[in-house]
Amino acid sequence: MAEGKIAFELVSPERLLLSQEVEMVVVPGEEGDFGVLERHTPMISTLRPGVIQVHEGSSVTESIFVAGGFAEVTPVRCTVLAEEAVAVSEIDRGATEQRLSDARDDLLDAKDDAEKVAVERRIAVAEAMLKAAG
Amino acid sequence: MPNLKDLKVRIDSVKSTRKITSAMKMVAAAKLRRAQEQAEASRPYAERMDRMLGSLAAAAAGQAGAPKLLAGSGSDQIHLILVATADRGLCGGFNTSIVREARRMAHTLIDQGKTVKFFCIGRKGRDQLRRDFGSMIIGTVEDIAKPKLSFDKAAAIGERIVTMFEAGEFDVCTLVYAEFRSAISQIVTPQQLIPFAAPESDEGEDQEEGLNGAVYEYEPGEEEILTALLPTNISIQVFKGLLENAASEHGARMTAMDNATRNAGDMINNLTLVYNRTRQAAITGELIEIISAKEAM
Structure with a gap:
C-alpha cells in the first residue's frame, strides 16, 4: 500500500460502491464528523445522515451522501457500511422534496411511538439530503 | 397394435413439451x-x-x-x-x-x-x-x-x-x-x-x-x-x-429442466421407433394381401 494512504471502502447491502486508496476521508459520525488518515486508532462508529468527503491533497474529490450506517476504522483501512448512498451531484431535489413531504404526511398518521420514530428518521434523512444538495 | 395416428399425436405432444422444458432451462440459466x-x-x-x-x-x-x-x-x-x-x-x-x-x-x-x-x-x-x-x-x-x-x-x-x-x-x-x-x-x-x-x-x-x-x-x-x-x-x-x-x-x-428435456428426447426416439415399425408392419401386411390375392387368381 502506498505511503500515507488508507484503503477506503463504501459498501451497500446490494453491492460494493467504492473501493480505492485515498489520503483522507471525512465521515459523518453520530457524535460529529471525523476525518480518517493513515494510522488512525481502531474505531467503530454509527453514522448519522450526512455527506462523506474523500480528500486528495487539499481538494475534495468525491462527496457521497449516506442515509446512515456504520463505519469501521483500522490503522490501514476505513470501511463504511451504508444503508443508502448516492453521490451528492446525483441527488434529485424534486424527488427528495417529495420524499420529505410524504414523510411529514405520514408523521400525522403515525399511530404508535415506534412508527413515529421510524417516520422521524425518514424526515431527518430527507432533510439532510436536501441540505447536502445545497 | 398402436394406431399410427395416435402415435403421431403423442410424438407431437412430447415434442412441444420438450420445447417448453428446454426454454425453461435457458431462462433458468440466465436467471x-x-x-x-x-x-x-x-x-x-x-x-x-x-x-x-x-x-x-x-x-x-x-x-x-x-x-x-x-x-x-x-x-x-x-x-x-x-x-x-x-x-x-x-x-x-x-x-x-x-x-x-x-x-x-x-x-x-x-x-x-x-x-x-x-x-x-x-x-x-x-x-x-x-x-x-x-x-x-x-x-x-x-x-x-x-x-x-x-x-x-x-x-x-x-x-x-x-x-x-x-x-x-x-x-x-x-x-x-x-x-x-x-x-x-x-x-x-x-x-x-x-x-x-x-x-x-x-x-x-x-x-x-x-x-x-x-x-x-x-x-x-x-x-x-x-x-x-x-x-x-x-x-x-x-x-x-x-x-x-x-x-x-x-x-x-x-x-x-435439463433432465426433463433429455427424458423427452429419449421418449421421442422410442416413440418414433415404434411409429416406424408400426408403419412398416402395415405396409408389409398390405403387400402380403396383394400378393396372395394375385396368386389366388
Missing part, C-alpha cells in the same frame, strides 16, 4: 447467472458486518446489559422457523428438501416439549407446511423476488421478526434456506438468527490489519452501536439467505 452476480455483490457488506459484530459481540458478551438480540431472551421455549422457499415449482426437489429439513427440526423441537412457530417466505413452503402445521404458521411473504429481490424487502421481513421478538412472541429464530454450491448441488442450511451466534474469529486477520490485538474504540458506545447493528444484521442475514436461495432455486430448476 441463475443474474442471481449469482447479485449474491456475489452483496457478499462484501455481509462479510464486513460479520467482522464488526464479531469484535463487538466478543466485547459485550457476558456483560449484564447486553442486548437481548445478542444474549437471547433467557429462555428457549418458543422457536420460530423461517422457511425460505420458492414461489414456483418445477425445480426438482428444491422446495421439498427445504421443507423436509424444517419439518425435521419442528418434530425434534416438539418432541423436546418446545413450541414451534413457522414464518414462510415463498408460497411453496407454506403450501407444503399447511397440511401438517397449519395452525403454527404465523405469517407468509410471497412474491419476494418480483420484480427483483431488493434489500428493502429483506429489511421489512427483518424488522417484522425483530418486532415480534421484542414483543416476546418467540425466543429463538432459525432461518432455513438452501445454500448455493453449484447448479447441481444446493445444501439446505439452518442458520440461527436470534440470539446472535458469533462466527469463528480469524486470528490471522488481526495481524494483517495492523491491529495486533488492539481494541476498538466505540462511538457513541458499545451498547448503542450493538442496538443499531443487531437488527441490521438480521436483515442482512435474511437478505443473504434469500439471495442464496434464489440462486439455488434457479440452479435446481435448470438441472430439473
Whole structure:
C-alpha cells in the first residue's frame, strides 16, 4: 500500500460502491464528523445522515451522501457500511422534496411511538439530503 | 397394435413439451447467472458486518446489559422457523428438501416439549407446511423476488421478526434456506438468527490489519452501536439467505429442466421407433394381401 494512504471502502447491502486508496476521508459520525488518515486508532462508529468527503491533497474529490450506517476504522483501512448512498451531484431535489413531504404526511398518521420514530428518521434523512444538495 | 395416428399425436405432444422444458432451462440459466452476480455483490457488506459484530459481540458478551438480540431472551421455549422457499415449482426437489429439513427440526423441537412457530417466505413452503402445521404458521411473504429481490424487502421481513421478538412472541429464530454450491448441488442450511451466534474469529486477520490485538474504540458506545447493528444484521442475514436461495432455486430448476428435456428426447426416439415399425408392419401386411390375392387368381 502506498505511503500515507488508507484503503477506503463504501459498501451497500446490494453491492460494493467504492473501493480505492485515498489520503483522507471525512465521515459523518453520530457524535460529529471525523476525518480518517493513515494510522488512525481502531474505531467503530454509527453514522448519522450526512455527506462523506474523500480528500486528495487539499481538494475534495468525491462527496457521497449516506442515509446512515456504520463505519469501521483500522490503522490501514476505513470501511463504511451504508444503508443508502448516492453521490451528492446525483441527488434529485424534486424527488427528495417529495420524499420529505410524504414523510411529514405520514408523521400525522403515525399511530404508535415506534412508527413515529421510524417516520422521524425518514424526515431527518430527507432533510439532510436536501441540505447536502445545497 | 398402436394406431399410427395416435402415435403421431403423442410424438407431437412430447415434442412441444420438450420445447417448453428446454426454454425453461435457458431462462433458468440466465436467471441463475443474474442471481449469482447479485449474491456475489452483496457478499462484501455481509462479510464486513460479520467482522464488526464479531469484535463487538466478543466485547459485550457476558456483560449484564447486553442486548437481548445478542444474549437471547433467557429462555428457549418458543422457536420460530423461517422457511425460505420458492414461489414456483418445477425445480426438482428444491422446495421439498427445504421443507423436509424444517419439518425435521419442528418434530425434534416438539418432541423436546418446545413450541414451534413457522414464518414462510415463498408460497411453496407454506403450501407444503399447511397440511401438517397449519395452525403454527404465523405469517407468509410471497412474491419476494418480483420484480427483483431488493434489500428493502429483506429489511421489512427483518424488522417484522425483530418486532415480534421484542414483543416476546418467540425466543429463538432459525432461518432455513438452501445454500448455493453449484447448479447441481444446493445444501439446505439452518442458520440461527436470534440470539446472535458469533462466527469463528480469524486470528490471522488481526495481524494483517495492523491491529495486533488492539481494541476498538466505540462511538457513541458499545451498547448503542450493538442496538443499531443487531437488527441490521438480521436483515442482512435474511437478505443473504434469500439471495442464496434464489440462486439455488434457479440452479435446481435448470438441472430439473435439463433432465426433463433429455427424458423427452429419449421418449421421442422410442416413440418414433415404434411409429416406424408400426408403419412398416402395415405396409408389409398390405403387400402380403396383394400378393396372395394375385396368386389366388
